Amino acid sequence: MRAISGAALQATLDEITAEMRAATERGRVANYIPPLAAVPDSRFGIAVVLGTGEVHVAGDADEAFSIQSISKVFALTLALGAVGDQLWNRVGREPSGSAFNSIVQLETEHGIPRNPFINAGAIVVCDVLLGRLQPREAIGQLLRFVRELAGDDTIAIDESVARAEQDTGFTNRALANYMRAFGNIHGEVELVLGTYFHFCALAMSCRQLAMAGRYLMAGGISDGHRVITDKRARRINAVMMSCGQYDNSGDFAYRIGLPGKSGVGGGILAVAPGIASIAVWSPGLNPSGNSQLGQMALERLVQRTGWSVFEPR
Ligand code: DON
Numbered sequence: 570m571r572a573i574s575g576a577a578l579q580a581t582l583d584e585i586t587a588e589m590r591a592a593t594e595r596g597r598v599a600n601y602i603p604p605l606a607a608v609p610d611s612r613f614g615i616a617v618v619l620g621t622g623e624v625h626v627a628g629d630a631d632e633a634f635s636i637q638s639i640s641k642v643f644a645l646t647l648a649l650g651a652v653g654d655q656l657w658n659r660v661g662r663e664p665s666g667s668a669f670n671s672i673v674q675l676e677t678e679h680g681i682p683r684n685p686f687i688n689a690g691a692i693v694v695c696d697v698l699l700g701r702l703q704p705r706e707a708i709g710q711l712l713r714f715v716r717e718l719a720g721d722d723t724i725a726i727d728e729s730v731a732r733a734e735q736d737t738g739f740t741n742r743a744l745a746n747y748m749r750a751f752g753n754i755h756g757e758v759e760l761v762l763g764t765y766f767h768f769c770a771l772a773m774s775c776r777q778l779a780m781a782g783r784y785l786m787a788g789g790i791s792d793g794h795r796v797i798t799d800k801r802a803r804r805i806n807a808v809m810m811s812c813g814q815y816d817n818s819g820d821f822a823y824r825i826g827l828p829g830k831s832g833v834g835g836g837i838l839a840v841a842p843g844i845a846s847i848a849v850w851s852p853g854l855n856p857s858g859n860s861q862l863g864q865m866a867l868e869r870l871v872q873r874t875g876w877s878v879f880e881p882r
Pocket residue numbers: 636637638639669670688734741769831832833834857858859
């Protein structure tokens with residue numbers, strides 16, 4: 570890994586932002602709900618929090634966006650905290666090679682989703698959290714958790730997004746009901762989904778997201794406080810690396826070489842263990858539902874910094 574100064578990193582982020590602003594192939598903004606469809610595809614932001622605590626941002630890094638499936642990382646962290654490794658009896662940790670909302674594997678795999686980052690897996694994670702909490706409490710717990718991780722109490726859930734998810738979430742309803750038929754959803758489907766939709770509706774900026782991801786960069790420690798064990802942080806990063814971009818995860822590992830989790834709002838949280846927590850946002854998506862320019866920006870960042878985990882240390 571090449572050492573990079575704060576000034577050089579800032580210059581790199583500014584350069585990447587200028588390149589992404591000029592890009593013509595920007596992907597397609599999610600249009601399954603109006604609040605996401607309304608986000609202009611011109612937006613681009615990036616934030617990097619270094620292990621030293623130094624923060625560098627560029628572009629629209631302070632504009633809040635819908636983090637969508639990135640919330641699956643925080644929900645997984647809470648569920649592992651609640652029930653420990655027993656979680657893995659109800660959800661796997663293998664890449665699915667299928668779309669984020671696919672139902673096909675659930676039939677042959679008896680209602681056990683491949684991993685906690687596809688929709689079916691995240692719905693099981695919500696059900697696990699509801700084994701101990703009411704939906705309102707679970708939503709409050711997640712919100713408090715990300716606020717604490719980011720050190721920012723202004724982070725909120727966008728209720729208009731949660732409502733729109735609720736109105737259109739027929740595939741998620743199918744997934745949850747199908748898993749319930751296999752006995753892998755224990756609670757009331759509508760309550761589990763209501764929780765899941767609120768998690769997806771968390772609104773955060775790149776700066777807030779990169780701050781919230783510090784515990785994954787720093788062996789489970791954020792702001793001097795232990796959030797999870799170092800072993801658990803390593804393992805969450807491993808699942809992010811292998812499953813964080815759905816059927817596009819292999820390509821992400823190949824091009825970028827970092828644990829990362831995407832959301833259909835166009836955000837990606839990426840982690841360079843021991844080095845940096847990175848959040849990038851551009852709403853146009855590739856065919857797998859991951860930010861087109863977000864991935865390209867991360868690819869350029871790792872090329873210019875040598876931060877890929879596959880770079881000789
Ligand atoms: O449940 C859904 O389908 C969406 N609310 C979230 C999916 C998502 O972010 C997939 N990510 N790329």
